[in-house]
Amino acid sequence: MIEIKNLRKTYDGHEALKGISFNIREGEFYGLLGPNGAGKTTTISIMSSILEPDSGEVLINGKNITGDITEAKQLTGVVPQEIALYGDFSAFENLSFWGSLYNVPNRELKQRIENMLNLFGLYDRRHDKVKAYSGGMKRRINIAAALLHQPKIVFMDEPTVGIDPQSRNLIYEVIEQLHQEGMTIVYTTHYMEEAERFCDRIGIIDNGQIIEEGTLQELKSRSNLKEVIEVTYDKLEDTQAGEIISRWPGSSRKENKISFLLTDIQKELPGIVIKSSEIGVTINNIEIQRTNLETIFLNLTGKQLRD
Amino acid sequence: MLKLPIKDLKLFFKDRPSVLVTFAVPIALITLFAFAFGGAGQGNKENKISMQIADLDNTDLSAKAIAVFDTLKNIRTNHVSYEAAVEAIKKGKENSVLIIHKGFADSLETGSELPLELQYDEAREIEVGLLQQSLIPTVFRLPFSLGNPKAVMAGRFEKLTENSSPEVKENILHQSDNLFESLSQGIAENSGTTDPAGAFLGNEIKMTKLVAAKKDSSLGLIQAVSGTAVMMLLFSVVGIGMGLLEEKQEGTLKRLLYAPMNPMKILFGKMISANIISIFQLAVMFLFAALVFGLELKNHSTGLLITIIATAFACSAFGVFLASFAKSRQQVQGLSTLIILVMSAIGGSMIPIFFMPAFMQKLAVISVNYWSIQGFYDVLWRELPVFSTTFLSRILVLVLIGVVLNFLAVIMFKKNILKMN
């Protein structure tokens, strides 16, 4: 549905995008995961045709968006990273204005705004000025404003930055609902929990490049990262320890604890438990340290996702 | 597509401080200036006011009198023939001529009323008022400095005691030497404008309107309203234009750009709302002056409306232009204040143009203020018809300023404002 081909963008000599390509299928939830400054917003801006790339192109339904900007814009909703609302307007006035720009008939728009306010739990506060809202409430309206024209495609640029857990959960629920209803969503974030929770596929972006892409499972297996489990035994003789370690190369002993490096915990953990009981040692505790996007990112770039 | 300007207008009226700046502050300033100029413009001592002198007496004494006028520090005299003087006034080049009529020398000798006359252009009553203030004390003293003081005294006393009883006349005549001493001493000591001795002597200049203004509405008031209104309009219009930069900084501009419409509509929307607010602001200023100070608008509504619209157009373009080429709000703030103050100073918003030296008056044409204020003068003071070339030429200049600045704003908007991610 959306094809992004080799986007490049340089700001005053600084190369922000160094050839970004990816495809998004209809109804897919695609996550762009990367740290601050990776180029997420620049990519979204080009995809929303408010910024021209130095080279490369974006096709929506096979059509270049630079060809018919208006059609592409009518088809997409964009949630900007900033809270782009008029503080002196109420939530209702903001939504009325932003919705009116997308040619929704007035009566229909009013109905949709009421639904949207209910959906985001702000109906009772609809006539309060947005500048009096909490960060989380503003974020909710910021998202709602992008949805009033019922777009087929939504780009969300870090839509949950800096808000309370309650608002965050509400937003997550709405986003999941939209996904279930078949909306195509491109979601940028630097929270790996979000990428793991929602995304059908994830593109890991760093330094203007997509360095990995795939489903969470694909990323995990491709990363060849071992997962670590730490088994604490009641009592451990040297011979017993030696037997276990020779069976699982890469494992190491520290007093009566053994750390195993595994590629698939689910498959290999039962074997460890069985082997332990065969040689007559009692397991006190098992600690699992799973591979996640954070460790994958660390492995790929040597950096933390969050600074 | 009026959605954008309507949104801007709604936001504008929700923003109390900016409504206050747009309406309350200019009203306060207009009131201040109206009183200042209404009081015949005291306190403008640095600038000399020009005055023509025509000597019809042609005597030694009249020449001496002219020499005295030449030394006055507030007046720049200009010796010309009467005909040339009248011509210059009618053309609006000069404001007045002091005529020394035949018999001046005789009157000095005999102490009778001096045949002095100031013919003037009523449209310039503020200047002429200042002239009068400077002239009168000098004229009072002329009989003492040039004439035969004793004869003058005697003549005056005779006139003053015309209707008195013979005893009083006798009494005064008896004391006349004494009186003369003390009076001339008083005159010598007193060089201020309030001259009791002079007042007692009661010499006057006959004032003749050579070019009469067609009504008695106050020039000072028109100056106060139009000068202040244009200056304050420039300030508020820069504020509206800065809304563009604010939208950029807040991110709402980005969201506007996401929408399926031509991005230029964002600029056009700002221009439209700036024009509407400007017209509204100017209209309120003139209505205020009409209601509170009795400025006569009734018969000038068409011309006034044309001038208001042309002024609003030029000023709005200025505001949008400034905002479109600046990088940040802070930058516009400093720059615009400087530009507006300079334009207002040279364009006649603060000090009336006719108080300025000639080269400043020439410089004034580079400001929006000048054309607009002159337009208001044309309509409200000179009462020129709407189709007169003088008036239309000012409107044309305002429209041209607006067109050029709007055009530049479009170019800069594409170049600067739209450059974002």
Ligand SMILES: Nc1ncnc2c1ncn2[C@@H]1O[C@H](COP(=O)(O)OP(=O)(O)O)[C@@H](O)[C@H]1O
């Ligand atoms: N308007 C701009 N001018 C100059 N540099 C920019 C501009 N916008 C972004 N950049 C730079 O481009 C890089 C990518 O920025 P961005 O796309 O905003 O990253 P992200 O959204 O992933 O945090 C960063 O290094 C940023 O500093």
Ligand SMILES: [Mg+2]
């Ligand atoms: Mg960003």
